[in-house]
Amino acid sequence: xxxxxxxxxxxxxxxGATVAFNCTYSNSASQSFFxxxxxxxxxxxxxxxxxxxxxxxxxxxxxxxxxxxxxxxxIRDSKLSDSATYLCVVNEGxxxxxxxxxxxxxxxxxxx
Amino acid sequence: NAGVMQNPRHLVRRRGQEARLRxxxxxxxxxxxWYRQLPEEGLKFMVxxxxxxxxxxxxxxxxxxxxxxPKEGPSILRIQQVVRGDSAAYFCASSPEVHxxxxxxxxxxxxx
Numbered sequence: 001x002x003x004x005x006x007x008x009x010x011x012x013x014x015x016g017a018t019v020a021f022n023c024t025y026s027n028s029a030s031q032s033f034f035x036x037x038x039x040x041x042x043x044x045x046x047x048x049x050x051x052x053x054x055x056x057x058x059x060x061x062x063x064x065x066x067x068x069x070x071x072x073x074x075i076r077d078s079k080l081s082d083s084a085t086y087l088c089v090v091n092e093g094x095x096x097x098x099x100x101x102x103x104x105x106x107x108x109x110x111x112x
Numbered sequence: 113n114a115g116v117m118q119n120p121r122h123l124v125r126r127r128g129q130e131a132r133l134r135x136x137x138x139x140x141x142x143x144x145x146w147y148r149q150l151p152e153e154g155l156k157f158m159v160x161x162x163x164x165x166x167x168x169x170x171x172x173x174x175x176x177x178x179x180x181x182p183k184e185g186p187s188i189l190r191i192q193q194v195v196r197g198d199s200a201a202y203f204c205a206s207s208p209e210v211h212x213x214x215x216x217x218x219x220x221x222x223x224x
Contacts, residue, residue: 043216046214
C-alpha cells in the first residue's frame, strides 16, 4: 500500500458544482496534514492545513479522519479557476525531523 | 519577505555535462527539500537537508546526484554526467521548524 494515496482523476465538474477529494495515508503516527494546489507547470502552493477539528476557508473545507486515516477536501461552488491538481501532504514526526510525503495528486477540471 | 528562490529557471545541458541547481530558502527557514517532477507525473521526494546536514536522502539516485546546504549560501543540487532521463522540473521547498513547505518556482532541466 502506498504511503499516501489519491485518486488521480480527472474529475470533470461543471461550474457551480460541489466536488470532494479524499486522500488516505498508511502511517497512523502521521502528525500533520495539508492540501496543496499545483497549476500546470507551476510550483505547488499551500491551499490549507488540515486540523483535527476540520477547517474551512471560504468555499474550501478540509477534514481529517484519524480513525479511518484519510483527509478530505471539499470545494463548493466550483469556479473555472479551481482547475488544477490537488496534492495531499502528510507529515510524520515532529520537532527536528519531519518525513514529508506527497500524494500524486487529483486533477480537477471545472468546465463551463 | 522573499519567497524561495531557485535558479536558473531553465537549464539546458548536453548528455555527459554537469547540472547545478540552486535554491535559496525563505529567510529564517532551516529545512530544505528537493523534489523532481517528470511531465504528467507527481512530485518525487529526493532529499531533505538542514543546515550543513543531509537528513534524508532516500529519494536520491545512488549515483551522479548530490546535494548540499552549506552554512552560508544556497542549497545546491548537483547532477553529474546528465542523461536524457534527468530531464524534469526540480522543485525546492523550505520550511521553518515544524510547518508546511513553501516551494520555489522550480528549475526545468532539459538534457539534449
